[in-house]
Structure formats: structure tokens, C-alpha cells
Amino acid sequence: MASIDGNNVTNTASNTNVNNDHMPASAYTVKEAPLGTARHVRIVGIGAGASGINMVRTLRLQLRDNFEHVVYEKNSGVGGTWHENRYPGCRCDIPSHNYQFSWRPNHTWSNFFSPAEEINAYLGRICDDENMRDSVIKTEHEVLGAHWDEAQGCWLLSVANLRTGEQFSDYANFLIDASGILNNWKWPDLPGLHGFKGDLVHSARWSSDFDYKDKTVAVIGNGSSGVQIVPAIYPQVKKLVHVVRTPTWILPPRVQIFAMGPAAEMINNIELDDDENFTPEQVARFQSDPAFYRSFVKTIEKETNSNFPIMIKNSQEQAIASGQVRQYMSAMLDADERLCKALIPDYALGCRRMTPAPMYLQTLTQPNVQVVAEGIRCILPHGLELASGEVVEVDAIVCATGFDVSFCPRFPLVGRNGNLQHLWRDKLPQAYMSCAVPGLPNYFTFLGPNAPIGHGSVFTLAEHIATYIAGIIRKCQTEGIKAIVPSQAAVDDYSEHISTFMPRTAWASSCSSWYKSSGNGIVTALHPGSRIHFFHMLETFRGEDFEYVYEADGSGAVSRRNRFHYLGNGFSTKELDPDGDPTWYLDNAALAASTADSRKATTRIKAQL
Structure with missing residues (x-):
């Protein structure tokens, strides 16, 4: 304490008798552990598709120790979407070398756009090589319900072993939902559908026993699945009846688009056959020339990420692209007036998912293909009754009619505010940066409301989201946070x-x-910005947007919840770790970054002066 009298400064601290022994008693005690000590946590994941698989690796890297992780997967194998969807023609519409994890490049993709079986095999190899199947992932296990227990600060789970029929309880300090949005398939709401006497299949539950050869087959739906199935089965059916409810934008082949833009030089150096398969020589070069391979991947990634300006309504890019796609579709439909009216949209390009679909439009011009552009009144035992009253007899019906995309959980998910199933049925689904939900502490999800699901490769998205989630869990694990929301x-x-x-x-x-x-027509499935915008947004954790419950220190008759209890005994794990580097702050990389930042700051100051 100091008193100031003119130019004289007198320090009176030495005259003040402070006796800590006589301070008021406190229930708080210092944590006898160094700063950085991580408490043990149990993490339960739901789903072993791309997001769930990547989450296993990310947690291993970022948490390192003192945690356990189990993933419940309802299917008999890993792969999620690529395990479930096995219909003819099923493939990704993102370039293969960008539809992979950055930490696990595959140099031997067979095609510019990988078939489903190849993607599923890629995910399976990762699980085997990273020892995920036996140690973390439990297939044929389905989460039936989850209830937040405030007192314990954990999720209480009900789980079914689908192999044995047994149901059991589990718990999780953190619950990570990687079940995805495009996996809860549904039948179309058509009267008489299940009274149909012929073969009835859904694109997401394709039966290997379904024989469509030499039959009259109806394909209902022209979304991303329908436009792949139609050209794939057409050569083997007797007649194909394609029911189109709404026109959809069909893009020209992506390789052609890339060849006309900034990626042209790179694309012209890639060897492909007429079916866009990589030649053996090209695969060999990808394997032997890592610099070329990386340049190719980055070039295509950059080009894919550049599409966002097309999504801006009334922009020049939107107008140019719309005109080009419209011309392409008309040409592929042989300028048939009826087909063009039924297939080419009058709404904005991108309002619905834009889909590259090789040979789809050309197939619709064939003489044994009937395009139905009216609604279906009902399904009869042997065919379809259209809205006009016309009856079209068919031997088989393929429903490429999509999924339940309401974002409502498939099981009761009961948090502080009640069951999210009911909450999101009654009002608009909302999430924090697509991956956390108010009222659901210690719960995180992949590709929740307003995620960039239509912006590009889900693999890269999964990496960024997983890093963000793992960082939050690490914060809770080392800073005494019992619950975060x-x-x-x-x-x-x-x-x-x-x-x-x-x-x-x-x-x-x-x-x-x-x-x-x-x-209500409100966009709930897409991020408000570009793909890079989403990545940039997740770079920084905004702690001010969260509410915290801290762990009690557990001492004395009355325990305290002190946010700084995690500071511990004055030491740091960084100095006590025998395998660590206690002078990490002198690393060349850190020093170089610091120097670069200093130079930039100096440059800015000089510019201002």
C-alpha cells in the first residue's frame, strides 16, 4: 500500500501486519496436482462412418491419455453411408482424391469419382490398420436412449446388442453423435405401397437378391441416388419408368468443368479412360511422385472450394453457370420439349443439390424409357396409378426417395430442457456452429443443423469438426469443467x-x-458461408458462448466450485513430463512464427505512419 504526498512516495506495506492465519476459514483447498493434469473421462460415440472413424484417431492424438472411448455402430460393418448404400451405380460425386482423410492419402483410387465399394473398403482398411475395430468400435450395437444426469455430470445410456437382443446400460462423460443425417431412410408416403406384389426396394436398402433384368422397373425419385440408378440399370431392364416429381439441375461431367477452368493445366496432365478411370500409368505416377500427387490433390481441392460465388443469388457467377448448365441439359435431352420442361428447373441453380450424373440425361431419351412428370395417386398391386388416372404396370419399384432429414434424433435424447426429439419437432432445429446444442451438456454432433453438408467433401469437414470437439473435451478434462453447453x-x-x-x-x-x-422453407441444412468460411470459424473456440459447471474440490464439509482449482500445486505437467520438452517455447517453429508476426506488425505500423 502506498501514499502519495507531493513528490514523496511512502510505501506503508511494511507497516501493515497481515496474518494469513487469522483470515476467514474457507472450504477451498489447492488441488495437489500439477497444471495440465487430465481427469479420466469416458467418451461414447454413435456411428462408425467417416466422422466416427476420424473421431477415434483425433481423440487419440489430442487427449493422449486418461480417457476411454467406445463407438456404437448399428450396422454389421463400418463405413456408414458407404456400408449401407449398395445400389447399382452408387459412387461419390466429389473427386476421389479429395474424398479422403488428409492424414490417410490413397494413391490407388481407380476412378476420378470413387464407387461406393471402394470408399467402404478404404474406411475398413483404416479401422484395421489403426486397430479400431477390436479396441473401440462395437458393431451391431444401437443406442436406444440417452438421459443427462445433472448430479453426476454424465449421460446415462440405454444400448441394444443387435446380435444377441440384450439391452444394457452405459454412461458417458461426453456423448458424440456421428450417426449422420443421410442414413435414416424412409419409404415414400404413397397409398398402397406395401400392397405391391412385385419387387419393392429402397435405394438405401438394396437387396443383393433383387433381379431387375428384363423387367419393367419404376424408379421413383431423381435425387442423387435416382440419377445414378437410372443409367446403371437401364441396359439390363425391359422398360424403365422414371417418376420425376421436381426438376433438378444436372451438371456436366466434372472433369470437363475442371478442364475449362484454373485446374485445366493439371487435368490435362492426368490420364483417364473414357469412363474416367485412372490408367495404370497414372496410378503408378501418383504412387511414385509425391510432389505431383500433392499438387493434384490441392489443385482439385481449391477448384472445388471455389464454387460458393455461384450460390449467391442474382450474382454474375450464378447467371453464367445457370446458362451453361441449362444449355448442357438441353443438349443431352436432344432438345426434346417435353423432357426439357420436365427436367430443367426454373428455380435458381443450387436451390437443390447440384448433381453430376453421367449418362443420366441421355438415358431418358431412349425409346424404352418413360419419364413420368406427374404425381402418383397410389400404388396398385401390379403398378402405379398416376394423378391423371393413367395406370402404368410394372414388375418392380425402386424408391430412390431419400431420408428423414428433420435432424430429430432417432432415439430419446433428454437434456436439461426435455427430449430433443420433441423440441425439434415443435420448433426450428438450431445448433451452435452445427455441432453443439443448448440444453444438452457435454453433447456434440457432426453435421447438425446448418452444417456445410452441401459444400464439399465430408472427410475434411469431419477432420475440422473433430479437432474442434476434441479441443473442448481436452479443456474440460484439464480445467475441472464438469459440464459445458x-x-x-x-x-x-x-x-x-x-x-x-x-x-x-x-x-x-x-x-x-x-x-x-x-x-416454413427456412434453410436448416447448410452453413451460412463458404467451406473455407466454416473452417475459419472453427479455428477459435469462443469460450464466452458457453456455460460451465465446475467440479467441486471435494474437501471439507462444504465443497467449493472454484474455476481455478485446476491450477493445482504450482507445477506444470509440461515441466514434469519426463518425455516432454520443458523449453518447447524456444522451438524454431514457434520462434519463426513469432518473428513473422512481429515483422507483419512492424509493416502495418510503418504503413499507418
Whole structure:
């Protein structure tokens, strides 16, 4: 304590008798552990598709120790979407070398756009090589319900072993939902559907016993599955009846698009056959020339990421692209007036998912293909009754009619505010940066409301989201945080930004799309910005947007919850770790980054002066 009298400064601290022994008693005690000590946590994941598999590796890298992780997967194998979808022609519409994990490059993709079996095999190899199957992933196990227990600070789970029929209880300090949005398939709501006497299949549950050869087959739906099935089965059927409810944008072959843009030089150096398969020589070069391989991957990634300006409504890029795609579709349909009217949209390009579909449009011009552009009144035992009353007899019906995309959980998920199933049925699904939900502490999800699911490769998205989630769990594990949840105020503000931004995009235009919440047309499935915008957003954890419950120190008759209890006994794990580097801050990389930042700051200051 100091007193100031003119120019004289007198320090009176030495005259003050402070006796800590006589301070008021406190229930708080110092934690007898160094800063950085991680408490043990149990993490339960749901789903072993791309997101769930990547999460296993990310947790191993970022948490390193003192955690256990189990993943429950309802299917008999790993792979998620690529395990479930086995219909003819099923493949990814993202370039193969960009539809992979950055940490696990595959140099031997067979085609520019990988078939489903190849992607599923890629994911399976990762699980084998990384020892995930036996140690973490439990297939044929389904989570039936989850209930947040506030007192214990954990999720209480009900799980079914689908092999044995046994149900058992489990718990999780953190629950990570990687079940995905495009896996809860549904039949179309058509009267008489299950009274059909012929073969009835759904694209997401394709039966290996389904023989469509020399039959009259109806394919209902022209989404991403329908436009792949039609050209794939056409050569072997007697007649194909394709029911198109809504026109959809079909893009020219992506390789041709890339060859006309900034990636042209690279594409012209890639050897492909007429079916866009990589030649053996090209695969060999990918394997032997890592610099060329990396340049190819980065070039295609950059080109794929550059599409966002097309999504801006009324932009020049939107107008140019719309005109080009319209011309392409008309040419592929032989300028047939009826087909062009039924297939070429009058809504904004991108309002529905834009789909490259080789040979789809050409198939529709064939003489034994009937395109039905009206609704179906009902399904009869041996065919379809159209809205006009016309009856079309068929031997088989393929429903390429999609999934339940309501974001409502498939099981009761009961948090502080009740069951999310009911909450999101009654009002608009909202999440914090697509991966956390108010009222659901210690719960994280992949590709929740307003994720960039239509922006590009889900593999790279999964990596960024997993890193973000793991960082939060690490924070809780080492800072004494028992429960963490985004505040409702933060989510309200984030949702306000989304709803204000979306009208400037093509996604919010007038069309029927699974991107939107049914009934009100509000875009709930896409991120309000580019793919890079999403990555940038997740780089920084905004702690101010979250609410915390801290662990009690557990001492004395009355325990305290002190946010700084984690500071511990004055030492740091960084100095006590025998395998660590206690002078990490002198690393060349850190020093170089610091020097670069200093130079940039100096340059800015000089510019201002």
C-alpha cells in the first residue's frame, strides 16, 4: 500500500501486519496436482462412418491419455453411408482424391469419382490398420436412449446388442453423435405401397437378391441416388419408368468443368479412360511422385472450394453457370420439349443439390424409357396409378426417395430442457456452429443443423469438426469443467445471423429441397458461408458462448466450485513430463512464427505512419 504526498512516495506495506492465519476459514483447498493434469473421462460415440472413424484417431492424438472411448455402430460393418448404400451405380460425386482423410492419402483410387465399394473398403482398411475395430468400435450395437444426469455430470445410456437382443446400460462423460443425417431412410408416403406384389426396394436398402433384368422397373425419385440408378440399370431392364416429381439441375461431367477452368493445366496432365478411370500409368505416377500427387490433390481441392460465388443469388457467377448448365441439359435431352420442361428447373441453380450424373440425361431419351412428370395417386398391386388416372404396370419399384432429414434424433435424447426429439419437432432445429446444442451438456454432433453438408467433401469437414470437439473435451478434462453447453443466447444470435444471411443465397430460393425445414422453407441444412468460411470459424473456440459447471474440490464439509482449482500445486505437467520438452517455447517453429508476426506488425505500423 502506498501514499502519495507531493513528490514523496511512502510505501506503508511494511507497516501493515497481515496474518494469513487469522483470515476467514474457507472450504477451498489447492488441488495437489500439477497444471495440465487430465481427469479420466469416458467418451461414447454413435456411428462408425467417416466422422466416427476420424473421431477415434483425433481423440487419440489430442487427449493422449486418461480417457476411454467406445463407438456404437448399428450396422454389421463400418463405413456408414458407404456400408449401407449398395445400389447399382452408387459412387461419390466429389473427386476421389479429395474424398479422403488428409492424414490417410490413397494413391490407388481407380476412378476420378470413387464407387461406393471402394470408399467402404478404404474406411475398413483404416479401422484395421489403426486397430479400431477390436479396441473401440462395437458393431451391431444401437443406442436406444440417452438421459443427462445433472448430479453426476454424465449421460446415462440405454444400448441394444443387435446380435444377441440384450439391452444394457452405459454412461458417458461426453456423448458424440456421428450417426449422420443421410442414413435414416424412409419409404415414400404413397397409398398402397406395401400392397405391391412385385419387387419393392429402397435405394438405401438394396437387396443383393433383387433381379431387375428384363423387367419393367419404376424408379421413383431423381435425387442423387435416382440419377445414378437410372443409367446403371437401364441396359439390363425391359422398360424403365422414371417418376420425376421436381426438376433438378444436372451438371456436366466434372472433369470437363475442371478442364475449362484454373485446374485445366493439371487435368490435362492426368490420364483417364473414357469412363474416367485412372490408367495404370497414372496410378503408378501418383504412387511414385509425391510432389505431383500433392499438387493434384490441392489443385482439385481449391477448384472445388471455389464454387460458393455461384450460390449467391442474382450474382454474375450464378447467371453464367445457370446458362451453361441449362444449355448442357438441353443438349443431352436432344432438345426434346417435353423432357426439357420436365427436367430443367426454373428455380435458381443450387436451390437443390447440384448433381453430376453421367449418362443420366441421355438415358431418358431412349425409346424404352418413360419419364413420368406427374404425381402418383397410389400404388396398385401390379403398378402405379398416376394423378391423371393413367395406370402404368410394372414388375418392380425402386424408391430412390431419400431420408428423414428433420435432424430429430432417432432415439430419446433428454437434456436439461426435455427430449430433443420433441423440441425439434415443435420448433426450428438450431445448433451452435452445427455441432453443439443448448440444453444438452457435454453433447456434440457432426453435421447438425446448418452444417456445410452441401459444400464439399465430408472427410475434411469431419477432420475440422473433430479437432474442434476434441479441443473442448481436452479443456474440460484439464480445467475441472464438469459440464459445458452453449448458451441459448449465443445460439439465438448465431441463428439470427443464419436467417438474415440465407436469403442472399440460392439455397433460400423457391424450390422443394431437403436443405430446408419442411413447412416454413427456412434453410436448416447448410452453413451460412463458404467451406473455407466454416473452417475459419472453427479455428477459435469462443469460450464466452458457453456455460460451465465446475467440479467441486471435494474437501471439507462444504465443497467449493472454484474455476481455478485446476491450477493445482504450482507445477506444470509440461515441466514434469519426463518425455516432454520443458523449453518447447524456444522451438524454431514457434520462434519463426513469432518473428513473422512481429515483422507483419512492424509493416502495418510503418504503413499507418
